[in-house]
Amino acid sequence: MPLLEVRGVTRSFYGVHALNGVELSVEAGRITGLIGPNGAGKTTLFNCITGVVPPSTGRVVFDGEDITGWRPDRISTRGLVRTFQIARGCPRLTVRENLLLYGAHQPGEGVLTALLRTRAALAREEELQARAEAIAARLRLTQVLDNKASALSGGQKKLLEIGRALMTAPKLILLDEPCAGVNPSLTREIGERLREIVAEGISLLLIEHQMDTIARLCDHVIVMAEGRHLTEGTFAEVAANATVQEAYMGRPRWAS
Numbered sequence: 012m013p014l015l016e017v018r019g020v021t022r023s024f025y026g027v028h029a030l031n032g033v034e035l036s037v038e039a040g041r042i043t044g045l046i047g048p049n050g051a052g053k054t055t056l057f058n059c060i061t062g063v064v065p066p067s068t069g070r071v072v073f074d075g076e077d078i079t080g081w082r083p084d085r086i087s088t089r090g091l092v093r094t095f096q097i098a099r100g101c102p103r104l105t106v107r108e109n110l111l112l113y114g115a116h117q118p119g120e121g122v123l124t125a126l127l128r129t130r131a132a133l134a135r136e137e138e139l140q141a142r143a144e145a146i147a148a149r150l151r152l153t154q155v156l157d158n159k160a161s162a163l164s165g166g167q168k169k170l171l172e173i174g175r176a177l178m179t180a181p182k183l184i185l186l187d188e189p190c191a192g193v194n195p196s197l198t199r200e201i202g203e204r205l206r207e208i209v210a211e212g213i214s215l216l217l218i219e220h221q222m223d224t225i226a227r228l229c230d231h232v233i234v235m236a237e238g239r240h241l242t243e244g245t246f247a248e249v250a251a252n253a254t255v256q257e258a259y260m261g262r263p264r265w266a267s
């Protein structure tokens with residue numbers, strides 16, 4: 012059974028059909044790339060899957076459970092979380108605080124428990140601290156744990172965004188352009204961290220425009236165009252597909 016199934020999902024905005032009945036599946040244990048020309052509906056699909064925007068019609072099934080129309084926080088407790096193209100962390104908080112903020116959304120963490128500071132709450136806080144430190148170490152952010160997020164480099168901000176997603180103990184992370192705006196060597200480094208995350212059993216679905224990054228990183232590639240699933244396969248297969256080339260025609264990013 013696929014980890015994620017999208018069945019006939021449509022979404023319109025003021026008469027614009029952003030999604031026209033998307034059908035796709037994401038398998039566990041690998042990095043799946045989601046590509047397509049500008050306006051293909053990739054970000055809207057991410058929003059519909061993760062509850063940021065409800066689909067107009069269709070179904071989203073995650074890990075065997077129908078999550079269509081659920082709110083993002085409820086979806087994340089099931090192990091499905093997304094990152095945003097523009098990092099959404101709190102710049103004035105430290106890296107550690109940013110990580111803890113996300114861990115606090117875990118199931119079982121009630122405001123009352125936190126306020127009462129019971130023994131259980133203190134133990135939970137220690138556990139979250141340990142998790143934040145372990146995730147920072149995984150992402151090579153230990154040196155900057157107590158620095159303000161605003162002081163991080165562009166690449167480190169991207170890693171922090173991934174770290175915040177990891178704090179929710181996800182099964183699947185949807186990454187919206189995790190390497191956008193970072194230089195080639197940092198892109199490779201982020202790629203290495205993503206590979207390590209997958210080796211630990213977390214699955215990834217990522218939107219990326221840089222085709223060399225997709226080619227290097229993704230085990231499988233799904234192509235969208237005009238709000239629909241166009242085709243899928245290995246990078247070599249989709250790159251050789253005439254329909255894909257046609258969908259990208261005149262779009263210089265394909266060549267980059």
Ligand SMILES: Nc1ncnc2c1ncn2[C@@H]1O[C@H](COP(=O)(O)OP(=O)(O)OP(=O)(O)O)[C@@H](O)[C@H]1O
Nearest residue numbers: 024027028029047048049050051052053054055056
């Ligand atoms: N909130 C919104 N209001 C109105 N139109 C929207 C909204 N969100 C998306 N759209 C429209 O839906 C279509 C699909 O946009 P979307 O951003 O999902 O595509 P994309 O494949 O992610 O594009 P890009 O690669 O440029 O980010 C576009 O025509 C876009 O203008």
